């Protein structure tokens with residue numbers, strides 16, 4: 053699979069170092085609050101597994117599956133909830149965990165959706181942020197890395213469902229997706 057990469061954007065070591073910092077920061081900020089981490093599948097699964105092991109305070113974990121319609125054409129921000137949470141979040145401190153914040157459509161929708169259920173708070177932890185692509189306003193409290201507008205894969209992120217298992221984040225060669 054490495055032959056499909058134009059370059060390595062973030063090595064395994066860089067990812068792990070930054071995620072350890074994020075885990076420490078979140079643990080400090082949520083001390084005594086027993087936060088509920090909400091992973092947005094599928095992309096989050098590798099990052100979330102590593103992040104959770106760097107969180108040192110009591111917490112809960114849950115998952116959602118969502119699908120954004122026609123990212124390139126749709127400006128209404130319609131997002132379909134395919135799998136919802138399996139618990140009540142009233143009065144809880146929620147941290148949404150994402151692999152990438154791109155147009156912002158998914159996270160702006162999800163934030164509103166969850167706030168409607170009267171949690172104590174909602175924040176976002178994203179491994180990657182691609183601010184150049186933003187179309188919906190979203191404020192992520194925890195950002196691992198700000199990345200350029202390139203086709204990134206690996207560490208949970210896919211192209212046509214491939215490359216999610218790479219331990220690093222690479223930039224895909226254009227000939228693979230063109």
Ligand code: PRP
Nearest residue numbers: 093094095151152153154155156157158
């Ligand atoms: C990716 C990512 C986010 C979303 C971000 O998911 O995991 O959920 O896109 O994009 P946005 O900011 O433009 O809304 P994707 O739909 O590719 O599904 P996946 O997680 O199953 O890979």
